[in-house]
Amino acid sequence: MANYRHRRVSQEILREVNDILQKKVRDPRVEGVTITEVDLTGDLQQATIYYTSLAELASDREKIQQGLDKATGLIRRELGQRLQIYKTPEITFAVDESVAYGSHIDELINKLNRTEH
Numbered sequence: 001m002a003n004y005r006h007r008r009v010s011q012e013i014l015r016e017v018n019d020i021l022q023k024k025v026r027d028p029r030v031e032g033v034t035i036t037e038v039d040l041t042g043d044l045q046q047a048t049i050y051y052t053s054l055a056e057l058a059s060d061r062e063k064i065q066q067g068l069d070k071a072t073g074l075i076r077r078e079l080g081q082r083l084q085i086y087k088t089p090e091i092t093f094a095v096d097e098s099v100a101y102g103s104h105i106d107e108l109i110n111k112l113n114r115t116e117h
Contacts, residue, residue, distance in 0.1 A: 007093075010038040012083060013047055021071075030068030036096045040089065047089040050096035061095060068093040075089045 018035045028058055039048040051068070055061050072091055080088035 009044055010040045013038045016079055016082050017049055017075060020075050024078060025071045027067045027071055029063045045089050047091045049091055049093050052096045052099045
């Protein structure tokens with residue numbers, strides 16, 4: 001039963017944070033950021049929110065992280081108003097490396113296919 005609630009709260013946070021980033025956060029550094037996953041602790045007190053962006057440069061990624069870190073208070077307050085849970089979790093943002101890793105694997109497979117022909 002708790003596992004079901006854990007997944008449901010994670011999905012709700014994902015949906016709400018995407019909505020908050022689009023509608024409430026006015027910082028140009030976080031435009032084009034997509035939330036991909038929310039990793040929530042078992043007691044629902046800590047949430048790590050993974051995001052992706054089309055930014056390729058490391059300096060752009062740093063600016064995005066700074067913008068998200070600055071907007072953390074606003075996002076947490078909005079989450080507290082929107083979610084029906086006892087305590088709003090502390091949130092931290094982290095880059096989702098799975099998209100870059102998937103692209104790298106895809107590139108390697110394409111290289112293998114080219115060398116076979």
